[in-house]
Amino acid sequence: MAKYILKRVFYMFITLFLIATATFFLMKTLPGSPISSASKLNPTQLAAVEAKYGLDQPIPVQYGKYMANLAQGDLGNSYQFKGASVTDLILKRLGPSFLLGAQGLILGISIGILLGMIAALRQNTIWDYGSTFIAILGISIPSFVFASFLQYWIAVKWGVLPVALWNDGWKSSILPSIALAMGPLATGARFIRTEMIEVLSSDYITLAKSKGATGFEVAFKHAFRNALIPLVTVMGPLAAGLLTGSLVIEKIFAIPGIGEQFVKAIMVSDFSIIMGTTLFFSVFLVFVILLVDILYGIIDPRIRLSGGNS
């Protein structure tokens, strides 16, 4: 197990190196300059400012310098926020994004699993249709529509929760978390339903039933566990996406999160933030994928991590 993880971590670094390299060179092909008033400066003035930021050097040289700094854990300074360190910015903005993502994920997945199970166990009844209907709503209504809907009714009309902003502590996180939960809810419900139905008709369930196991035992001890595998697979990237912030939800609820910076940095050619957020997301994603692989083994002992050579 330890050997396997070590090997995987080594591959993770290679993956990250490749991502960093590809992002760096792609980013340099973007039109526009990180110098915000480039169009107002004459060529000599612009050259002087670019020299100060090292933008006058050939791209491979800039790349070498960036990677050297990165190796020492230095993500550099933002261009749009003059003098702000990228590490600082990510850390400050991570908290709200992470909280919303975690709450949304837990809420969505638990309700999703519940709905999926109900649907599978009561297949082709009103329960099944009802939960499928909710799942379809979750998939088909874009999150910004749902978020605006929540904001208008619950906050503006009924006035029970804050409209937006991050000023009322945990209360501020409720509506955005619910809005975020719709995605995982729908995904969870659909996967669990399909898998459970399949598992429930398999031989070993029939065996368990014939041995006299109760319906509850069959559902939770035997069927549910096996139905989890595909869900865990999609959960990995889903979790990485949610925990590192949602552009749309953060904008609608004016949350000081990191998600919005992913896009804004590209719009204003803020090279260091583009690199910082991309790398941060990648680290998170490869880590979650590793975690998922480890989870497979725990959920289903038939899956052996270290392959056949153990």
Added chain:
Amino acid sequence: MKKSKFFWLLSLMLVLSVFLAACGEDKNGTEPATPGDTDKDEPTAGEVKDEEQVLNLIMSAEIPSMDSALATDAVGFDLLNNVNEGLYRLNQENVAVPAIAEGEPTVSEDGLVYTFKIRDAKWSNGDAVTAGDFEFAWKRAMNPDTASEYGPYMMGGVIKNATAISEGKAKYTELGVKAVDEKTLEVTLEKPVPYFLSLMSFGTYLPQNEAFVTEKGKDYATNSDNLISNGPFTLADWDGTGLKWKLVKNDQYWDAETVKLTEINYDVVKEVPTAVNLYKTGEKDRVGLSGEYAMQYANDPDLVKELETTVFYFKFNQERNGKPTPLANVNIREAISKGYNKQDLVDVVLANGSVPANYLVPAAFTFDESGADFRDVNGDMAVPNADEAKAAWEKGLKELGVKEITLEILGGDSDVAKKMDEYFKSQLETTLPGLTIELKEVPFAVRLDLDSAQDYDIQSAGWGPDFQDPYTFMNLWLTDGGNNKMSYSNPKYDELVNASVGKLAMDPEARWEAMAEAEKILLEEDYAIAPNYQRGTMQLQKPYVKGVISHPFGGDYSYKWAFIEGKDAQ
């Protein structure tokens, strides 16, 4: 089977009704209940209460920098104008008046040396504001190590040696500004600059406390603890990149008596619907409207319309890839200039308070010594006229020896920009037979690249002023102007515009006339560009917010004179 079909139909109807309910509610939602508002007690008539002087505002973007040498954007300059004060400040009538300068400066006879007296004023940490603070800040903005963008941009050609410094031919310490003593600042100019005093209210020319800036080093102005101010307010609770901060009344400000607000709370909200919701629930006192929201609230009693000083126009590129374009022909340019209806453009397409522009220098922006608007002097030019457009078009086609022309309009990729482009295309193709318009809609950065490479036919672009003088618009089209990028060149135009800051610089009346004539040449003889509209903004503002002053350049708003009156009565 039958049952399940019925169920799906029912589901579909449910979903639909949810959407319809939401839409219907939106239209009737102009008078929402304000559940969060607990101050419902009716005050006795005539009772004068001390009201809480707190303003709650929304910003559409974060603060990129609070270092006056590094600021380049609207948010930064807006806040700098409220937390700091330069030699001059725009007053309630938008005239630059002495602020940290004590009275008018003495000016040498050649108009090159200004000597300012510094008034008794303090920084928020108690230090005195000195002439040295100005010398330090301006030289710092020119120091190549600072990498200031607006330093060289605003000082070049104005303060002595600034251009040489940015070209590396002089040291930044040689900039023409000197503190003769603590209270006397001597500024030497490159050449007489008629609008010099209005520049003194601009953010880049603010003072900086040398001891404080040096002590903080590279941390200076990176958050509100690393910042001091000498203006009406101080900045608080700003972490450098966050979405919230506030302004608190600065008791050390020399004119603190005038300042009534004790606090201004800011939150960054980038979505207009969210901002409108915050306004409706009473959490925010002002909200900017755009797009469909502007139309929806067009008749709201809280609506405040403001005319900005940004003008949008078509640039006609006369040479593309080294070859002359059809737009090199003046008649073709005239035809396009007059070939579309600008009133419908602002009423129907934009509907945001913008007005049609038949001019380049915006209205309500610059005034002569008697207070007359530059626009009243020069009036309208190249007014849309389908018949004249058609006549010019026929003539142009004949001269070029063609029957059909295809031109590209390069524009932005926002929804509004796309709607405008469609409008231009349909109008021009209808008015001018044989014209085909192709639309190219790109992000801002791409448009700037294409502009630099002069790779377009017609470009939909705009310009906002950097100082309060028509020259900020007129110098764009000089033959070697950095923003020309369309191969326009007219020696007469160059001569008039250059004279306005050269030999006529000291003669306000003559230079005014020179610029008026130059504008006529640009728009009515050469049709070098075609102005489209002067941008307006629409906002909702609570009726109890009083005395907010909006400015035509530099910081957008001043809150020095703002106050709250009648909020408790609501």
